[in-house]
Amino acid sequence: MDLVTNDLSDEVEVKPGVYLAQLAGGEEMSIQHVRMAxxxxxxxxxxxxxxxxxxxxxxxTFILEDGEEVTAGPEESYWLKSHEVHAAENQGDEEMLAIDVFAPPRHSPNWLED
Structure with a gap:
């Protein structure tokens, strides 16, 4: 077993108002913390x-390829399929905090360089 002690102050601002902190990562999945202003x-x-x-x-709020908007609020979970096109935003007034799990592991978002 590997125990990973994380310091959320190590988060990185990947887009204006969007912060990610990589948490534990294994051979078949990874987890990250998301903070969105x-x-x-x-x-x-x-x-x-x-x-x-x-x-x-x-x-x-997730914006799907067909324009549909789906909002996940406190204590709600979500599942995005492999290759499901989506965007995400915080349309509310409060800071959003979430945990994401990826399988296989994702250590760097593919949109980071956009």
């Missing part, structure tokens, strides 16, 4: 990873 936005993207998440503060 009000108005924060992750651009449309897709990835080969399945993505599971849990919002524990605020709200995160």
């Amino acid at each position: 009000s108005g924060g936005h992750v651009p449309e993207h897709e990835h080969h990873h399945e993505q599971l998440g849990f919002v524990y503060q605020g709200e995160q």
